[in-house]
Structures are given as C-alpha cells and as structure tokens.
Amino acid sequence: MKNEISFWHRLINLIAPQACAICGARLGIGEEVICTTCNLHLPRTGFESHAYDNEMARRFWARIPIERAAALFFYEAGSEVSRIIHQLKYNDHPEIGERMGKMAAEEWTIHGFFDGIDLIIPVPLERKRQRQRGYNQSEEIARGVSEVTGVPVVTDAVARTSFHGSQTQKNQQQRVANVENAFQATGKRELNGKHILVIDDIVTSGATICSCVTALLQDADFKVSVMSLGVAR
Secondary structure, eight states: OHHHHHHHHHHHHHHSOOBOTTTOOBOOTTOBSBOHHHHHHSOBOOGGGGTTSSTTGGGTTTTSOEEEEEEEEEEOTTSHHHHHHHHHHHTTOHHHHHHHHHHHHHHHGGGTTTTTOOEEEEOOOBHHHHHHHSSOHHHHHHHHHHHHHOOOBOOSSEEEOOOOSOSTTOOHHHHHHHHTTOEEEOSOSOOTTOEEEEEEEEESSSHHHHHHHHHHHTTOOOEEEEEEEEEEO
C-alpha cells in the first residue's frame, strides 16, 4: 500500500508539480507545502521548550487562565512566514494549514507541549466568512495537530457571532474592542475540568483568543493552552 501511495504521489507530481508556498520552486519528492531550503530558514520561536513562560504566553497572563503557549514561527508583514499565512487564508490552500499543524506537532511532541491536552478548539470564523472562504484556516491547522497527537478537534463548542473586519491594521486597543463579545459558547460540549488547546493562525495582541476563551469560561471551568503558526514580534 505504501509503495502504491508513493507511485501515485510521484505520478501526480509529474503531471501537476506542486510549488513551494514561499519561493515557488518545484517541490521534490517527500516535500510538502514548503521546500527544505525555505523551511530551514524560517524563524522558529523555540517557545515550545519553555511554553509556560515566554513572550507569547505573557500576552495572556491575567487575561485568561493560560497554561502554555507557543507559536511555530515569528511573524512579520511581508516576510516568508506571511506568505505562507496569506496562501493559507486567501489563496484557497487549506492543505497548508494541515501540513503546518503536523509540522508543529511533530517538532513539539518531544517537549511535552501536548501532554495532558484533552481537546483542541480552533478559533471559529463567522459563518458567512467561512462560507466565502470555504474553510476555516485554524481548523485546518488543528486537523494537522490532531493527526499527529490523536487529540480530538472540537468545532461546536463556541461560535463566532460577529465580524467587524480584519485585526491587521488595528492597534491593541482597537483589536480588543473589535472582538469584544464576538464569540458565544454553544453549550454543546462539556468542558469542565478539561485542558483545552485553542488554535489560531496568528497571535498579535492575543485579543481574539482572549475573547473566544472568555466566552467559553462563562459556561465552564477549564485550563487552556494556546498555539498558533505565527506570533507577531
């Protein structure tokens, strides 16, 4: 079976070769989404090795009951990481999210980042926005993490009830106001006593995740950890 999958992978790649999401070069056999050269140069944070106290975790202190937090890469506008995120969100490439989620899980498992996690909750998109995009990028990342760790993904615990534009060009105060009361717990999942991992594509101020978790905390008492592909410096 493995040889058969390899054969079809090679055939598809020959007919319609896939390109690196960063440099555009043709991907080689065994490469997915990004080429080995680009992958080696991406700015990894290393936060997974000190997940309880790092630059990203501190953004959530005194806001939500945070346990651990880590991002795979540092994010800056116009950077190679931003190209990956842009392809994932706006160019109809959900497979990028899944592959990056798998990559993070494979690299972080040795550090125990996922130990004790009961459920994964991707930050939801507002329903109309998800219909327009066709998928939720955070859910695709979560799918990749789940594939490696075996931790189930839950998509019906919280819903986004409003969307007032992208957070990208807003300052911290505007970001907080923009997502205030933007989420609502559905009551469809029992979260009491659980340790949940909330996943988003990028963390800047942390306002979106805080709003999402705060909505869930109105109905349950739980521990929360956070992960993302990118974190703004």
